Amino acid sequence: MPLPSIVGLARQSRDVLQRFPWTMLVAAVAAAAAIVATTKSAGDEWGRLAMVAALGLALTVALTLIAEERRLSATATAALNLAGIGLLVLLYFA
Numbered sequence: 001m002p003l004p005s006i007v008g009l010a011r012q013s014r015d016v017l018q019r020f021p022w023t024m025l026v027a028a029v030a031a032a033a034a035i036v037a038t039t040k041s042a043g044d045e046w047g048r049l050a051m052v053a054a055l056g057l058a059l060t061v062a063l064t065l066i067a068e069e070r071r072l073s074a075t076a077t078a079a080l081n082l083a084g085i086g087l088l089v090l091l092y093f094a
Helices: 006-019 021-037 044-069 074-093
Strands: none
């Protein structure tokens, strides 16, 4: 099995970022929060943020796929994902 080319990986990464920008944003937050949460001086809020952001991964993928299935505009897709992220913020503070 040949190794993938750098150009092919870059193209596929760009395609994923264009299709799931909200998921990639939530993934970056989850990864950063998880890294900080594992340090000795981190408070509990970092662990909570990592857990909520991890839930956001599945949520934003699902919302994007729903928007694609219903052929919503880019603005409506962004609004739908922002509403989902708003729910995650409420969950963080609950």
